[in-house]
Amino acid sequence: MTKVDLQKNRPLISIIIPVYNVQEYVEACLFSVMGQTYPNLEIIAVDDGSTDDSGKICEKFADKDERITVIHKSNGGLSSARNAGTDIARGDYICYIDSDDAIDPSFTEKLYNICAGEECDMAVCGIRYGHPEMEDEINSADGCKTNVVSGVDLLRDFYGEEHIPITVAWNKMYRRDIIGDIRYPEGRIHEDEATTFKFLYKAKRVGWTNEKLYHYTMRSGSIMQSEFNPKRLQILDAYADRRDFYKTYADSGDQNAERFLIREEYCYLSEILLMYGKVKYDLPDRKDLVETLFDRYKKEYKQSTRKKWNMIRRIFYMVSRIFPGLYYGIKKRSH
Template sequence: MSRPLISIVIPVYNVEAYLERCLDSVLAQTYRNLEIILVDDGSTDSSTQIVDRYAHKDSRVVVIHQTNGGLSNARNHGIDVANGEYLTFIDSDDYVATDYVEYLYQLLAKNNFQSKLALCSLKTIFTQTGGFIDAGNGSEQTLSGEKAIEMMCYHDLVDTCAYAKLAKKELYDKVRFPEGKLFEDIATTYKLFDQCETVECGFVAKYFYMIRGNSIVTSGFKPSKLDLLAMTDEMASYVNQKYPSLKAATLRRQVYARFSTLNQMLTVTDYKAERDEILNFLRRNRKAIMSDPRTPKRDKLGYLMLTFGFNFYKLAWSGYLKVKTRKH
């Protein structure tokens, strides 16, 4: 137990079908000196009883029962009570490899703990089809904080997600998740990277991210999903001011946010003004994005689909999505 205490914060809300798989993967961690903080965010299903049962099973488990305040509020509460020197997040409907924490810790150890943050890759699993995408390439790199932000903006191995990262708890002294907002990760991860001279990256999938039919990502459009645009623009404004050389990268991320939001709006007939604003942004920036050699193929494909009009785009995107998520 001479190694530092690591706190794992797991927000829990009505995930009874997935929670035990998540918690079993955490209790099985090869890194043993853990504080496992389960924030029960006002669950109305049996999740409440499940977390209490796991607390009785393992003394490392700490349970907080609170009135529903949303994902960001639950994460923030977990940060406030965490006692660990390092902190990581796991979502309660996902799960992790048994060496998830150990792997991230060893990434930091390799450079004698000069870095304050380590990250690994995700394996995204589409539960409806059984398909998956492994975002890693097996490499390990030490990046500057600025380079990590750049790669994040291009979706180049580095992800915006709050999970699949192990950070010194002190980094969260200046970072809190925006409460009452969706897609809160885009508002926080760049602020963590910005505090780091270096970031240890292991592009190996140790975190298993489950996309379900009723998740935030796949559920139908609602106005709160426009939060992604505002937070992405806020990120771009901050990064452009501090790192002017990253303007092309942040513009790509802004374009990606528009495509992502547009894809959520394909089956709705209202919100025409919001959709037109998104389309106008995409058109204004088409030349810059298409001429950027680092723009991912997905974005360029989106622009090619739009060339033939919005109705064609709707049909073409639906076909692309089926190919992307089909079982391997």
């Protein structure tokens, strides 16, 4: 086993990697994590009941690097694996890396420097899309910049000033106490959309850089990349989670939460209408889904704070109760 100088005078950073049937990708992921310029790492690979050789590959890497710990557990999904790693993490800071992705050698070093140097609760970086081995887009520090805002300010612009995705779990570093006892909802997809906003709402200072330090692998055929899959209806639960979270704070007089609540209601109802149209016109054999979505729209509209909406939106969403396919038709023609 290769011994690593852990430089105990530097804070420990825990990198949590959920692993499930990714034997084609996990080696590249682990190599990228092991090759970080910031050495004081705790690398936690959580094998979530893989039926291929993913777990064995992780063990092979653990034999070579004492920083790697491998957990083997029964399959519980991505959230369950992230939560299992979070529960045992010892680091002062935590990062989540998906096992089919990779990170730039300076990922942890640069995000830690932002957190420490700017006294931030979180740090966020840009994303390079494609395969980790692709060289068509060279990441350069030229033109890269860093900014510091509050988590609330970042939430106001859902994708940040430089369009850096903020809802995902994996292009970030979190100070441990920001995560606290918050965990990812298990048993559904879009789990980070129901969670990351809670971290941001707690964060007083968030540093972000547009430098593309996270390499996201786009795999064809996945639920997230497919044209439509009924499982994507679970994103509505994420909207509901955000709506309920903001409503709790808004009821206590938090004006930021009230603004976010109204925005989430707009987004929530719009997403229901888009899915309604897609299911009705693109999946004509799913009449049950059409009825479910329409019932959900009517229920959420009735429970909304619509009296606080601007007049145009109030009229539009009221009309959509009668003509629910209208919004989808407008969106489709505009594209």
